[in-house]
Amino acid sequence: MTLPQEIDLNGVRVYQGALDRYAQVSLLEDVRAILRAAPLVRHVTPSGKPMSVRMSAAGDFGWVTDRSGYRYQRHHPSGTPWPPIPASLLILWNKYSKSDRAPECCLVNWYAPDAKMGLHQDNDEADLAQPVLSISLGDDARFRVGGTERSDPTRSIWLSSGDIAVLGGAGRLAYHGVDKLRAGSSSLMPNGGRINLTLRVVT
């Protein structure tokens, strides 16, 4: 990666090379601290299918799913409150989100090398005028982005460690997902895999 570059996919803005190696290492340490307080969980969808992506969160709310459905809640499934969102992430939110509100949730999504996430919309938040900011760490991931209807055509882009994507404006309700990882493509995590951090305003 040379200079940071901005790409638009159906209203989703992707800033390639936004974070240098030092910032990535530092964020990874922050994530490790979150996961010590709030361990990764394998959620099931409302139909009872386990997701391949393991999840945790920081902030006032975390997103969870089980047979009762999708929702934000104030506690880890173990019953403990989520740890605070690290200051490093609040700074990135201020730099990239163009929002006048503070994020209330930082989802931590862990992708093992064979994990994926199907095409979906983020629409469990109360104020859809507020953007969602996504940070990639670790292995490259093929990120697929469609339109606001499931049947809309999709395009894909490979996200690398240190890339930032913003789902805002026209892209806020774009269908999106992760098809596959390029296992072992990043030296950030020696054992492979990917971490995606998403900052959101929930209420």
Place this chain on the structure above:
DNA sequence: AAGTTGCA
């Protein structure tokens, strides 16, 4: 192989 659609 990749991109859509249908499912309950």
Place this chain on the structure above:
DNA sequence: AAGC
């Protein structure tokens, strides 16, 4: 169904 954020899965198959």
